[in-house]
Amino acid sequence: xxxxxxxxxSKIFDRRLVxxxxxxLGVQRGExxxxxxxxxxxxxxxFRMLNCTLRPTAGRLxxxxxxxxxxxxxxxxxxRRKIGTIYQQHNLVPRLKVVHNVLAGNLGQWxxxxxxxxxxxxxxxxxxxxxxxxxxxxxxxxARTDELSGGQQQRxxxxxxxxxxxxxxxxxxxxxxxxxxxxxxxxKLLIEISQKTRKTLLINLHGxxxxxxxxxxxxxxxxxxxxxxxPPDKVSDSLLEELYSGHLPDNQENGLTxxxxxxxxxx
Amino acid sequence: MNEITxxxxxxxxxxxxxxxxxxxSLWNYFLLAxxxxxxxxxxxGSEIRLAQLFSREGGGEILSxxxxxxxxxxxxxxxxxxxxxxxxxxxxxxxxxLLAVVIALSxxxxxxxxxxxxxxxxxxxxxxxxxxxxxLLPYLCAKSLLNLLRTIPEMVWALIFVFLVGLGPFPGVxxxxxxxxxxxxxxxxxxxxxxxxxxxxSLQSTGANRLQILFYSILPQVLPQFISYTLYRxxxxxxxxxxxxxxxxxxxxxxxxxxxxxxxxNQLLTLIIAIYILVTAVDYLSAxxxxxxx
Numbered sequence: 001x002x003x004x005x006x007x008x009x010s011k012i013f014d015r016r017l018v019x020x021x022x023x024x025l026g027v028q029r030g031e032x033x034x035x036x037x038x039x040x041x042x043x044x045x046x047f048r049m050l051n052c053t054l055r056p057t058a059g060r061l062x063x064x065x066x067x068x069x070x071x072x073x074x075x076x077x078x079x080r081r082k083i084g085t086i087y088q089q090h091n092l093v094p095r096l097k098v099v100h101n102v103l104a105g106n107l108g109q110w111x112x113x114x115x116x117x118x119x120x121x122x123x124x125x126x127x128x129x130x131x132x133x134x135x136x137x138x139x140x141x142x143a144r145t146d147e148l149s150g151g152q153q154q155r156x157x158x159x160x161x162x163x164x165x166x167x168x169x170x171x172x173x174x175x176x177x178x179x180x181x182x183x184x185x186x187x188k189l190l191i192e193i194s195q196k197t198r199k200t201l202l203i204n205l206h207g208x209x210x211x212x213x214x215x216x217x218x219x220x221x222x223x224x225x226x227x228x229x230x231p232p233d234k235v236s237d238s239l240l241e242e243l244y245s246g247h248l249p250d251n252q253e254n255g256l257t258x259x260x261x262x263x264x265x266x267x
Numbered sequence: 268m269n270e271i272t273x274x275x276x277x278x279x280x281x282x283x284x285x286x287x288x289x290x291x292s293l294w295n296y297f298l299l300a301x302x303x304x305x306x307x308x309x310x311x312g313s314e315i316r317l318a319q320l321f322s323r324e325g326g327g328e329i330l331s332x333x334x335x336x337x338x339x340x341x342x343x344x345x346x347x348x349x350x351x352x353x354x355x356x357x358x359x360x361x362x363x364x365l366l367a368v369v370i371a372l373s374x375x376x377x378x379x380x381x382x383x384x385x386x387x388x389x390x391x392x393x394x395x396x397x398x399x400x401x402x403l404l405p406y407l408c409a410k411s412l413l414n415l416l417r418t419i420p421e422m423v424w425a426l427i428f429v430f431l432v433g434l435g436p437f438p439g440v441x442x443x444x445x446x447x448x449x450x451x452x453x454x455x456x457x458x459x460x461x462x463x464x465x466x467x468x469s470l471q472s473t474g475a476n477r478l479q480i481l482f483y484s485i486l487p488q489v490l491p492q493f494i495s496y497t498l499y500r501x502x503x504x505x506x507x508x509x510x511x512x513x514x515x516x517x518x519x520x521x522x523x524x525x526x527x528x529x530x531x532x533n534q535l536l537t538l539i540i541a542i543y544i545l546v547t548a549v550d551y552l553s554a555x556x557x558x559x560x561x
Contacts, residue, residue: 051472055391068391076391081474091469095487104483108474115479157469164473 002065003029003168003200004050009059010224011045019045021224022059029167032194032201034211037221038244043204044088046221047172050202051085052076064167081108084161086190088173091157094146098137098156101145102128105163131159135189151178154186162193168200169193176206183207187214208240332532339540340533348522349541356518356545359439360508364501366444370416371451376481377409378452379459387464388477413456416449421507425516436517439508447500454496458489494560498553505549509542519545 004027011020020042048054092101132138135155175183194201205211212232220227220243319325384402421442428438466484512520526535
């Protein structure tokens, strides 16, 4: 069954900034796909459409057979609940305790009253603890989130997705704000989770090596278009060169100059 | 031994205003001239008579008035009255500020466009349509209500409420609460519209509804600033509460008003000292609490 089907999906900001330019893509349930490409290529914007945050400007996008533009209210929230997203950074609420950030993964299932009462006295403490144990930081459960290191915060974000128990996990550059030795560990953790529970895993990776080493399918994105969509052994050096040509390879470290990663600004 | 330091080649950096033909500086002269005109006009409009203030008679009058204030009257009945006035003023400012928080919190969420009709939370909604128009209505109502409360000064509210509910601290509480409610509503609204969008986006993507996003992501972010603004307005309000009595709304102000009108100079000084102590104490307390919050 199709997890995702995209037909000529485009996203244009402010009527002129073309972030995603007519992408066709199909992803099967349970598949693991890595997206690579220079920063500003439109990967983050693509993910924000895939998790129902942004509406495509043009083209058609189906999630689990439902076309997203037809989803509103309860059905839209239900569709979002089935997709877990791990962001590059700043995705947790810094002033809340870790336990609340983890339990926030349940909000799609909880009633408003239950979620409010959990802020005063956490419900499902056992589940939160189990999720944190899976990512190896159960001792931080009552710490304030902003006291954690970048890598630990990323683990909390993964624990939240575990809590959410979605059908698909979207990881948007999950390792570009942690140090390299940790990057492999986190990518492996995500793969392990997706394999164990047969979840679809889509990942944006800054590091080409990680993508080629661990993912059976690699999609190269450049200027909002899909340049290639191949198994890793077919991704040649010349293809990679073409993918990154015109871009300095290492100016993407901070991730903040990335036009597409800016949050949608409130008027 | 005296080595000659190499001459540093200083590049000539042109002064910017020379480049655009001095248009910038002309504009500055115009601004300066306008300021001078505005000053002269306002000076005459406010009927300032410095000569009178510093003349022999004027100065003498001020001196003799000040002399009449001393010594402050520390007799037990006056002290008791000053103490009661101070307590009343404190109570007015405290309850008034609390009332203001209740008013601000019950209106402000409707007055924040990012919570009520635009931005991330409404990105996936249909662009046009009656629902969007319908949401605009509470926004406009809330916004104009806050403006109305805020633009009418406390003193005017106090006069209205003295007329409606009679003399005493109660109209003072209502006046402070309503005006400050408008002020806090505007300040809270600005904080809410400035909130970090990324935690909101990530919670929304888990399927959380808007109320859940409010409790889990927005309120934890804004609460410290809400508290800080509230404490700051409390500092302002203790001063306002001290003069609200001039229009009959209780507290130290009412007693000061009486003391001035009946020429009780020594009692007046006692009351002024009471205001000084009270305001200073609240300033310190509030500053301390604000440091704790942030």
